Amino acid sequence: MPPSTSSDLTLSVNGEKYTLTVDHRTTLLDALRERLDLTGTKKGCDQGQCGACTVLVDGRRVVSCLQLAVAAEGREVTTIEGVAVGERLHPVQQAFLDLDGFQCGYCTPGQICSAIAVIEEHAAGWPSAATGDVRPEAGSPPLSPEEIRERMSGNLCRCGAYVSIVQAVARAAEEKGAVA
Amino acid sequence: MREFGYQRALDVSGAVALLDADPEARFLGGGTNLVDLMKTGVERPARLVDVRELPLNRIEATEDGGLRIGATVTNSDLAAHPEVRRRYPALAQAVLAGASGQLRNMATVGGNLLQRTRCGYFADITSACNKRSPGTGCPAIEGQHHNHAILGASDHCVATHPSDMGVALTALDARVSYETADGPGEIPLADFYLPVGQTPHLETALPPGALITGVTLPPVPVAADSRYRKVRERASYAFAIGSIAAALDVRDGVVHDVRLAFGAVASRPWRAGTAESVLTGAPADAETFAAAAEVELAAARPLPHNGYKVTLMRNLAVAVLSELAEEATR
Numbered sequence: 001m002p003p004s005t006s007s008d009l010t011l012s013v014n015g016e017k018y019t020l021t022v023d024h025r026t027t028l029l030d031a032l033r034e035r036l037d038l039t040g041t042k043k044g045c046d047q048g049q050c051g052a053c054t055v056l057v058d059g060r061r062v063v064s065c066l067q068l069a070v071a072a073e074g075r076e077v078t079t080i081e082g083v084a085v086g087e088r089l090h091p092v093q094q095a096f097l098d099l100d101g102f103q104c105g106y107c108t109p110g111q112i113c114s115a116i117a118v119i120e121e122h123a124a125g126w127p128s129a130a131t132g133d134v135r136p137e138a139g140s141p142p143l144s145p146e147e148i149r150e151r152m153s154g155n156l157c158r159c160g161a162y163v164s165i166v167q168a169v170a171r172a173a174e175e176k177g178a179v180a
Numbered sequence: 181m182r183e184f185g186y187q188r189a190l191d192v193s194g195a196v197a198l199l200d201a202d203p204e205a206r207f208l209g210g211g212t213n214l215v216d217l218m219k220t221g222v223e224r225p226a227r228l229v230d231v232r233e234l235p236l237n238r239i240e241a242t243e244d245g246g247l248r249i250g251a252t253v254t255n256s257d258l259a260a261h262p263e264v265r266r267r268y269p270a271l272a273q274a275v276l277a278g279a280s281g282q283l284r285n286m287a288t289v290g291g292n293l294l295q296r297t298r299c300g301y302f303a304d305i306t307s308a309c310n311k312r313s314p315g316t317g318c319p320a321i322e323g324q325h326h327n328h329a330i331l332g333a334s335d336h337c338v339a340t341h342p343s344d345m346g347v348a349l350t351a352l353d354a355r356v357s358y359e360t361a362d363g364p365g366e367i368p369l370a371d372f373y374l375p376v377g378q379t380p381h382l383e384t385a386l387p388p389g390a391l392i393t394g395v396t397l398p399p400v401p402v403a404a405d406s407r408y409r410k411v412r413e414r415a416s417y418a419f420a421i422g423s424i425a426a427a428l429d430v431r432d433g434v435v436h437d438v439r440l441a442f443g444a445v446a447s448r449p450w451r452a453g454t455a456e457s458v459l460t461g462a463p464a465d466a467e468t469f470a471a472a473a474e475v476e477l478a479a480a481r482p483l484p485h486n487g488y489k490v491t492l493m494r495n496l497a498v499a500v501l502s503e504l505a506e507e508a509t510r
Binding site: 131 | 181183184185186188202208210211212215218219226227228230232256259260262265266269272273277279281282283285286415416417
């Protein structure tokens with residue numbers, strides 16, 4: 001017997017539960033935008049190469065274009081709509097505004113979600129490809145511009161606002177004392 | 181995309197049974213490669229068995245002093261693990277050199293080993309490709325092949341394996357464990373990928389329906405001084421055009437122990453065993469490193485547009501081994 005090609009599922013997004021029926025082919029990106037009207041998450045390449053669709057799943061950044069919605073059931077999804085607290089912007093959002101970390105703005109929700117996770121990953125002691133010595137005894141390197149560029153390399157900006165993006169991420173990270 | 185069924189497996193035997201019952205089913209790990217290939221029509225499974233929830237997400241010490249890495253450990257968790265960074269730094273560096281932070285959070289160790297080539301002809305279903313559609317030909321040989329294989333390829337396929345992690349695991353003598361409906365098994369990573377020959381569509385020695393359950397690293401003391409270096413066409417977030425995993429132990433100016441593997445040069449991570457033999461017991465100097473790399477690369481059969489890889493790999497080997505040798509004297 002051919003398997004059922006759709007499922008009823010409950011998605012938990014920004015602290016709210018949404019019950020819906022999805023064709024299994026539906027990505028989390030399309031479910032968010034087309035079914036839940038959460039259009040802050042952007043579709044860029046739709047093949048995992050640009051980072052515009054970055055969201056947090058269980059607190060970790062992922063590209064929602066390669067995440068099947070049905071496989072996200074039971075996980076907590078956070079989108080750009082869910083990072084502010086009431087009227088108070090997330091420090092990364094505020095830093096992007098203050099330092100012009102964007103031009104057209106299309107990649108910005110993905111950049112911000114990614115940057116939020118970058119700061120968390122760094123605080124947790126994760127090394128990166130820019131880290132000279134990955135051994136734990138070497139300690140965690142400061143979140144230098146070089147480290148930020150490497151850790152943010154999964155988010156492309158076709159306007160080329162990278163200079164300001166790096167500054168904005170560094171500004172937001174300063175609050176955690178992560179910058180040299 | 182073809183419609184498909186979806187089931188989430190909660191235990192290994194259940195996952196294996198589901199795949200055993202449906203020859204058109206595939207395991208879904210992080211999905212970073214499989215979902216992409218399903219969108220383009222290269223992969224057309226009738227059913228996905230999601231294995232991300234299986235209890236295979238731990239990294240544990242083995243009795244002999246090695247490490248056992250569960251198949252669903254994410255690339256991020258592997259690269260962040262203190263014991264991996266301390267005892268096998270080349271492995272952490274290799275994982276960190278691959279993909280992006282987002283993809284490393286999704287991708288799993290098992291899936292990484294089973295990812296498919298990024299050859300453009302393989303990814304384009306309107307194109308001929310012996311790996312995707314056996315017998316249709318290989319357009320890369322007379323077409324775009326500047327990033328294709330120089331070692332171990334055949335007239336039927338010149339695609340490379342894209343994994344960075346696999347190159348480090350190959351240098352470290354990793355073993356792949358799996359489960360089938362008939363019971364468990366284990367394959368050295370050195371024997372995991374099949375020779376290309378006339379059957380490039382047959383990629384691994386895994387039995388049909390097998391689920392990778394983990395990767396085991398033996399204790400490799402020399403790996404404490406190991407390094408992964410990757411050359412690519414942009415500074416980050418790109419596949420390698422050449423890479424190297426190396427570990428070196430120098431005593432009194434002589435190579436006591438060495439591990440060497442090349443990436444992005446063959447259909448599998450390439451253990452440079454010939455070079456290792458030349459190096460062992462020889463003086464740890466640039467001349468010896470170059471000679472060893474040249475012996476290994478004597479088997480290279482470059483195409484018109486990828487001959488640069490022979491020079492690249494020689495220079496990479498000399499540079500990385502020289503650095504490790506110099507650090508050993510400090």
